[in-house]
Amino acid sequence: MAAVDDINELLALTRAVDLFAAIEQISLQPDPEHAAALFGQLAKRLHSIEKSVSEAVAIRRAGIQFCLCYTADATKRQTLRHQAKVLAFNLGADTWPGWGDEGIVIGVSDLDAGFDAARLNLRLARELEKGPLAESRGYWLVGAHRLARAEDDAALAEFSRARERARDAGNGNSELLNVGYAALIRTLGGEADAHTEFSSVIERFRNTPGEDPPFFAEQLEKALAIFRALREGAAP
Numbered sequence: 001m002a003a004v005d006d007i008n009e010l011l012a013l014t015r016a017v018d019l020f021a022a023i024e025q026i027s028l029q030p031d032p033e034h035a036a037a038l039f040g041q042l043a044k045r046l047h048s049i050e051k052s053v054s055e056a057v058a059i060r061r062a063g064i065q066f067c068l069c070y071t072a073d074a075t076k077r078q079t080l081r082h083q084a085k086v087l088a089f090n091l092g093a094d095t096w097p098g099w100g101d102e103g104i105v106i107g108v109s110d111l112d113a114g115f116d117a118a119r120l121n122l123r124l125a126r127e128l129e130k131g132p133l134a135e136s137r138g139y140w141l142v143g144a145h146r147l148a149r150a151e152d153d154a155a156l157a158e159f160s161r162a163r164e165r166a167r168d169a170g171n172g173n174s175e176l177l178n179v180g181y182a183a184l185i186r187t188l189g190g191e192a193d194a195h196t197e198f199s200s201v202i203e204r205f206r207n208t209p210g211e212d213p214p215f216f217a218e219q220l221e222k223a224l225a226i227f228r229a230l231r232e233g234a235a236p
């Protein structure tokens with residue numbers, strides 16, 4: 001009998017049996033690259049539609065483990081490490097509370113899993129020589145998780161590295177985004193003039209053409225409101 005590879009059937013399997021049954025079925029796929037893709041698709045469904053962060057985390061972690069432990073073929077192993085990086089980035093991004101996505105509840109264990117995945121994503125970006133922009137995004141994700149853990153000095157260091165690698169990549173928007181996150185942290189810390197710098201970054205994004213700048217401006221403003229509320233002990 002062929003292994004189940006339909007996302008609806010895999011989701012039904014998690015409900016009727018258990019999550020491990022779905023993981024087993026995906027792992028039985030004859031093509032490991034297809035299996036890796038299924039791990040990502042099922043996790044996306046669980047996170048975005050089902051709003052089940054913990055289940056999505058479990059599926060992505062299983063997918064990462066599957067990809068990293070594959071040894072049967074050297075060429076496929078390299079491809080699967082690239083897929084592990086994607087899974088790790090998405091796991092890290094989906095467990096960061098700074099997005100403020102409606103209906104998404106991120107627990108402490110989810111945060112820990114996301115932070116670990118963010119560090120893996122950065123490591124793989126370096127090992128796979130993905131280039132300065134991928135490394136910049138990796139540093140940003142680690143910094144974002146350190147911000148969520150209130151490790152402000154460490155987060156500032158990560159955002160500084162992210163800014164440098166964005167500059168190396170010639171990506172001005174990513175460079176400015178990391179300037180904004182550094183200013184966000186200093187604003188949370190009550191540093192003089194930090195909010196002025198933060199507002200200046202927002203204004204620059206508002207006046208920059210393209211799809212990304214307005215999104216980055218909104219992202220920064222939302223993150224500031226969320227983390228300010230979290231640190232004040234209020235509901236974001």
